[in-house]
Amino acid sequence: MADTSARILRLLSLLQARVEWRGADLADRLDVSARTLRRDVGTLRELGYPVNAVMGAGGGYRLGAGGRLPPLVLDDDQAIAIALALQTAPATVAGIVDAVGRALTTLRQVMPARLRAASEAFDVTLLRNYWEFSAEPVDVGTLRTVGAAIRTARVLRFDHHAGDGVAPDAGPPRDVEPHHLVVWAGRWYLIARDLPGRRWHTYRVDRIRPHTPGGGAVFTPQPLTRDDLTRLVVQNPDRGDTPGQWQCVGSAILDLPAAVTARWAPGGSVVEPVGAGRSRLTVGGWSWAGIAGLLITFDTGLSDVEPPELRAAMRQISRRLDDATAPAR
Known part of the structure; x- marks a missing residue:
């Protein structure tokens, strides 16, 4: 009896893990015959679980909506x-x-x-890495409101706060069609289309202050691919980031397009286009040598390096590299 109960729980877990199963595949996973599988499915139905038969070649099963389902069944x-x-x-x-x-x-x-x-056995102690460029945590109430507006496809109205302060931007509240929440480099971003110009924008969620939790008018969502989301967040130099609160903040012009620099820049850095094929990266760190090392990883030409302390750190690194690569005497 214990083996039968365990098998039925395993069957329920499998049905919850996939929209649809072929009967033969389920029988193989459970290591039972087709007849035993049909009997187990019948047992689940008697217990109130809506297991629907799927017609077609070989037949199959699908777990329907409703019924006396438990909150969670996990293998x-x-x-x-x-x-x-x-x-x-x-x-x-x-x-x-x-x-x-x-x-x-x-x-x-x-x-x-x-x-x-x-x-x-997997008890974990998380230690902060100096290369983490985390943002301020997002308010859970804001996240719920934004997520609900996306799920119900309703216009979202909010004040947008510039920087990491509490004062909102000048101007009226924003009215947007919210489409996606994206987490990248420790930050939450909202991908939305503004109502007046119907242009795509990327907003830092920690800078959003929603007006009405219920949302506004209903809109028709516009499908976005993973490439679209990458372009709007990862490769977007205008995603609203600002340098983190570090003891050292420096910048340099890189001989790379802004989209490329933004793709590989750490969270909490700022990327600005500077003419064709060039961009300025502003980033913070725990030391000037750390910022210099980060800039060097882009493996491209650097110019207009600021401030003087960062230039001095780069000269010191250059001297050390010269010594390290000099022929042995």
Whole structure:
């Protein structure tokens, strides 16, 4: 009986993991005959789970909507994956740290002893890397409002705050059609199309202050590909970033187009187009040598380096490299 119950739970987990299964594939995954699979599906139906038959070559099954479904059914690998993800979740959203901890505790409480021991083997201590250029955490209420406007395809009205201060930009509130939330380099971005000009814009979510949680008029979403999102966020020098609060902030003109520089610049840096095929990168760091090293990784021509402390660090690095590559005496 225990083996049968475990198999039925495994069947339910598989049905939840995919929109549609071929009957033969399910039987193979469960290592049972087609007859036993039909009997197990019948058992799930008797328990109130809406398992629908799929017509076609070979036949199949699909888990329908509704019914007396449990909040969550996980197999061993899924449970461990969620526990690990909760432990390593980046603190990019304000107000959820306690919730993440409670979720991890709840998950471990309902795990069998063997899985609980396995998940605790992955206890993680996160240490900050100096090369992380994190932003201020996003307000969870703002994230909910923006996400709801995207999900319901409703116009979003908000004040936009320049920089990392609290004062809004001059001018009226923004009215946009919100399409996507994108997380990149520790920052949350909203991809939206403004109503007056119907142009695409990229907004830092931590600088958005929504007006109405319910949203405005309904709009028809415009499909965007992954390449579109990359162009609007990763390769976009006008994505609203500003240098982080570092003890050293420097800049240089790179012999690269702004889109290329933006693609590889760390979060919290600023990229500005400077003529054809050139761009200025402004970035912060814990030392002038650190900023110099970051600029060197672009492997391109550099000019107009500021401030003098950064130029001095580059000269010092150059002398060290000359010494390191000099012929042995």
